[in-house]
Amino acid sequence: MNEVDRLREAMAQPPGEQFAEVDVQQIMRRGGRLRLRRRLLTAAGAVAVLAAVAGSVIGVQLYRDGQASSPVSVAAPPVATNDAVPATPVLDTQVVDPTGNAVLYFSHGRNAAGVATYRLVLAHKDAAGKLTPVLATDADLTGGGFHNITTGHPGSFLPLFGYFVGPVAQIKAMYRDQPAQVMWKQVPELNVAVFWLPPKNGLEDVDANSSVQLDAFDAQGNGLYEDNGPTR
């Protein structure tokens, strides 16, 4: 027998000490209480996590609702002008009516106070390339977000147009709870994006009393600042 065998033999011998008997009922009571406490803690943790997630989702939704998704009213068409010379590239909306293609551009002008400003112009461009302004609105390029949301009806077939000041990667629109197609083009000279809604998806009946929801997003899909109402 080697030393390890002898050590094992000594360990296997009955102990000199007499141990007290275990109270299995007491063990089960204590174990049951411990188990209940752990389950309650686990459930409380799960509820807390759920509440935190729900709070975050609701918070983000509220933030987006508050920041980037407010419905805007469509402005009444302003007085048409005849002296609006393009100061920026002429944007073809591809919307054609009996008097030509509907185009958008900025022109120089003066506001009611006589201060020099830009104006957003909706015009018709005929086959010869001649521009006939239909209407124009004074443009405020200082604040970020949607501006000059205006309907081209009834002088044009263009239901809605305007511009967004600041960088934007995507613009979405909802009309009567349905998504509506939005077209836009950047005007880098003025750091704006001119947008318009083609006459489809029910937008043919948009007028000055209509309400259209517009949302702008950056490249990561985050909602952007938006604070527009009627321009006039």
Added chain:
Amino acid sequence: MARGDAEFVEFVQASTARLQRAAYLLTGDRHQAEDDVQTVLVRMYTAWSRIRRQDPFAYARKVLANLVIDRWRRPFREDAAEEVPELPALGDLADGIAAQDWLMRALAQLSARERTVVVLRHFWDLSEADVAAELKVSLGTVKSTASRALAKMRLAEGVVERMS
């Protein structure tokens, strides 16, 4: 009584004596051993629905070993022994009680981890690989710890040589 509870009672009845013996070898104190076994069984009952279909005895062994090692790691602990025990007279070796006394004095020379390795290896009869897995240490650590522990016991007590 639920079926799971009945199985637990059976397990307690079948395993308590061996658990108490192991706890005593690990702690060297009867009351501490009784308390530790009580704690192990409470924790087992808490997890019984999960472990009853596995290896409850292995679970108990692991909980007990970790309980002893964790207590040793706490900043305020009592040292198992600070002085080398006196060697008994040769005539006492025939007495089982004296042999137990020697064994406990020799184990008291070891650290908690050394003691746990010795008990798992030579009382529970686990392989070195199983001890390593149970304590979550490397096989090399188990080998060196076991070797050091046996050397300590041999040098400090002369237990192993004198047990024959």
